[in-house]
Amino acid sequence: MPKLTIDDTPVEVPDGLNLIEAARLCGIEIPHYCYHPALSVVGNCRMCLVEVEKAPKLQIACNTRVTEGMVVRTTSGRTHAAQRAVLEFLLANHPIDCPVCDQAGECKLQDYYMDYDRQPSRFELARKNHKGKAIDIGGGLMLDQERCILCARCTRFFDEVTQTSELAIFGRGDHNLIDTYPGRKVDNPYALNTVDICPVGALTEKDFRFRMRVWYLHRTESVCGGCERGCAIDIHHHRGRIYRFKPRHNPEVNGYWICDAGRHSFPALQSESRLVAPLRQADDRMAALGWDAALAEAAAKIFEYGRAYGANAIGAVVGARATNEEAWAMKRLMAAIGSDRIAGLSWSPADAPGDDNLLIRANRNPNTRGLAALGIESAALGRLGEAAARGEMKMLIAMRADLARALGEAEFVRQFGPLDYLVVLDTDANETGQMANLVLPIAAYPEIDGSFTNFKGRVQRLNAAFDPPGEARPAIEVIAALASHLEDGAAQKTAAMLAIPSSASEIFARMAAAEPAFSGLTLDALGADGAALNLAGE
Numbered sequence: 001m002p003k004l005t006i007d008d009t010p011v012e013v014p015d016g017l018n019l020i021e022a023a024r025l026c027g028i029e030i031p032h033y034c035y036h037p038a039l040s041v042v043g044n045c046r047m048c049l050v051e052v053e054k055a056p057k058l059q060i061a062c063n064t065r066v067t068e069g070m071v072v073r074t075t076s077g078r079t080h081a082a083q084r085a086v087l088e089f090l091l092a093n094h095p096i097d098c099p100v101c102d103q104a105g106e107c108k109l110q111d112y113y114m115d116y117d118r119q120p121s122r123f124e125l126a127r128k129n130h131k132g133k134a135i136d137i138g139g140g141l142m143l144d145q146e147r148c149i150l151c152a153r154c155t156r157f158f159d160e161v162t163q164t165s166e167l168a169i170f171g172r173g174d175h176n177l178i179d180t181y182p183g184r185k186v187d188n189p190y191a192l193n194t195v196d197i198c199p200v201g202a203l204t205e206k207d208f209r210f211r212m213r214v215w216y217l218h219r220t221e222s223v224c225g226g227c228e229r230g231c232a233i234d235i236h237h238h239r240g241r242i243y244r245f246k247p248r249h250n251p252e253v254n255g256y257w258i259c260d261a262g263r264h265s266f267p268a269l270q271s272e273s274r275l276v277a278p279l280r281q282a283d284d285r286m287a288a289l290g291w292d293a294a295l296a297e298a299a300a301k302i303f304e305y306g307r308a309y310g311a312n313a314i315g316a317v318v319g320a321r322a323t324n325e326e327a328w329a330m331k332r333l334m335a336a337i338g339s340d341r342i343a344g345l346s347w348s349p350a351d352a353p354g355d356d357n358l359l360i361r362a363n364r365n366p367n368t369r370g371l372a373a374l375g376i377e378s379a380a381l382g383r384l385g386e387a388a389a390r391g392e393m394k395m396l397i398a399m400r401a402d403l404a405r406a407l408g409e410a411e412f413v414r415q416f417g418p419l420d421y422l423v424v425l426d427t428d429a430n431e432t433g434q435m436a437n438l439v440l441p442i443a444a445y446p447e448i449d450g451s452f453t454n455f456k457g458r459v460q461r462l463n464a465a466f467d468p469p470g471e472a473r474p475a476i477e478v479i480a481a482l483a484s485h486l487e488d489g490a491a492q493k494t495a496a497m498l499a500i501p502s503s504a505s506e507i508f509a510r511m512a513a514a515e516p517a518f519s520g521l522t523l524d525a526l527g528a529d530g531a532a533l534n535l536a537g538e
């Protein structure tokens with residue numbers, strides 16, 4: 001670990017770091033445009049120039065590695081003069097777009113001008129070079145060539161990460177510009193990551209442009225539910241609406257990136273089909289009813305079928321979109337009832353993309369591994385369906401499991417048509433819900449605390465960004481409330497088992513105590529990067 005001095009502070013940092021990363025570890029920001037930790041170093045913007053003792057010229061921090069005894073100055077007069085010169089150069093031909101630019105609020109050109117420059121322009125507005133504006137280059141990207149500072153982050157992303165190389169820098173001198181190759185468009189499933197890494201407003205997202213000023217957005221850390229990778233994301237939201245998903249760095253899962261399908265998966269979470277009140281089938285119509293009446297009816301049916309046919313007349317299917325806590329709470333409920341009929345449903349549409357070599361997984365469920373770690377197996381679904389088809393199972397609770405869509409309507413009707421009573425817990429109206437006796441509206445994953453376990457066994461935390469719509473409630477609260485309705489008429493031992501907590505952290509604690517795969521973990525200690533399942537205990 002080399003010892004060096006940065007801005008008069010002695011520090012010791014890991015060997016091999018460049019000066020930007022070394023300074024960052026000490027809480028010092030060295031401004032930079034072209035450097036990105038996940039891309040090769042090109043050193044073309046010169047914004048990161050710093051003074052290094054004994055070096056005759058200023059050095060670019062992105063391409064200078066720490067050495068023993070180095071003395072670095074990031075705030076000296078020479079450094080400041082260089083930063084101002086670089087900014088003046090970058091702004092020479094930059095358009096006066098800030099009031100109408102969608103990057104305002106997260107633009108490094110604006111930010112660094114305010115932090116390091118603040119000098120009036122010596123360039124005449126009329127003599128600035130003009131280049132293309134608002135060009136649709138494909139991949140959901142809009143390119144403004146005038147705003148580009150030619151840092152080459154986007155070209156390196158397409159060369160090095162997706163290896164699709166759609167963009168390049170063309171032209172000479174101050175006529176340089178970013179463009180697609182003639183006759184080509186951007187076409188790859190990760191294109192929108194370039195919007196995140198473009199430090200200015202040159203690349204913006206077609207679907208987000210002008211929809212919301214970014215300073216109105218709140219940020220909540222979460223996990224994408226689009227596939228079993230479980231990429232770390234930030235949910236950007238305002239007044240209970242999601243405006244965008246952004247990648248959140250997690251070296252254990254997704255690095256700095258997410259796929260475009262995952263990024264665009266949020267509109268489905270707040271669509272018109274969201275369920276906002278409990279519904280009961282009556283006279284071939286679904287009619288709204290209150291939560292108390294709905295839970296009392298479900299509890300009465302559990303008692304009725306349990307008494308008449310035994311506990312195994314009641315079963316549950318948990319979709320692999322459910323969180324670990326929801327799945328465990330349902331497992332606990334079924335154990336308290338005395339039924340061993342519980343199965344998982346991990347289903348992906350036939351047209352879902354296959355696994356690729358970056359992030360995308362063919363399994364579109366975020367928690368298949370979590371269910372398996374809890375012993376809720378998809379393989380048990382067939383046995384459960386046949387028990388229903390034979391009339392041995394009378395009542396089914398389906399949570400986040402659209403069985404009719406997964407099995408196809410004919411097979412769903414063959415297996416589950418003979419049921420006497422079907423309860424559906426879901427976020428949206430769907431085919432299974434249409435055939436249910438009781439539909440209970442539950443919160444979508446951006447609206448709840450909890451966790452998903454990705455396909456590699458990484459347990460990551462979800463945080464509630466805002467409340468669910470209407471009367472929808474978190475599924476763990478619904479299960480806990482149903483359990484407490486059942487407690488009243490239950491024997492003492494069963495009543496104790498039915499005491500299911502309704503907070504995610506309490507359920508996680510109980511789950512970690514009972515399930516070897518989760519032992520030693522707590523929800524609060526998962527941290528931003530999550531934690532590995534206890535694979536020896538799985």
Ligand code: SF4
Pocket residue numbers: 147148149150151152153154155178197198199200202203
């Ligand atoms: S479009 Fe953005 S990321 Fe690409 S070179 Fe220009 S400024 Fe850099």
Ligand code: SF4
Pocket residue numbers: 224225226227228229230231254258259260261262263359360361
């Ligand atoms: S790879 Fe999967 S988890 Fe990651 S962003 Fe895409 S859909 Fe979401």
Ligand code: FES
Pocket residue numbers: 031032033034035042043044045046047048049060061062063
């Ligand atoms: S960040 Fe070092 S030259 Fe651009």
